[in-house]
Amino acid sequence: MQRIQNGAPANLLRDVSWRKSRRSNPSGNCVEVAPLPGGEIAVRNSRYPEGPVLVYTRAEIAAFVGGAKDGDFDDLVR
Template sequence: MTEIPGHEPASSLNTADLPPLAWQKSRRSNPSGNCVELAALPDGGGVAVRNSRHPDGPVLVYTPAEIDAFLGGVRDGDFDHLLS
């Protein structure tokens, strides 16, 4: 993972490092597997994110506040330019 000066990176684990979780994909997912899956950690401890094509691979864990800020930015269209 690339270090960014002045920024704490999200913690990175593997699926095996976590308790069993209820992973969820977007309803907009397609059969080609180009999606990420998210799961709430027990006791509100954050949100885990993984690549659906590599379910046993790396998992990034974000705090609820980080996910809230990200989703707000998505709703506001802050990241639309990344796909054009």
Template sequence: MQRYENGVPASEIPGAVWHKSTLSNPNGNCVEVAQLPHGEIAMRNSRDPNGPALVYTPAEVTAFVQGAKQGDFDYLVS
């Protein structure tokens, strides 16, 4: 199984099943995520589905999600 590096075109990740939040706006402007075969999580911009994907470890995604739940990034949105 291949490992993927940050910036790989999302279209070059075969078999990726992309998911976005049910809170995504009607225009589809959202971050989409896909679990990769080695456990990493890929993220892409739904407006550019063939554009670059960022690849994170489960620990990195857990830290981000936990921080978001705690409000660490609330200053980014109005």
């Protein structure tokens, strides 16, 4: 598989398994993630499954998830 860069169309990622939070709702307000063969994590908007992806390292995702668990972004959803 070729290396995927930020902004690449998600349709280039044919052999990955996308998943989303159990907190997602049926209206499509979801962020989906998929592990890539090189160890990175791809992120896309479920409303635009063929749209662009953002690619993060595992360390970047761990920092974000840790911050979310700590409440660092709670002000964004009030």
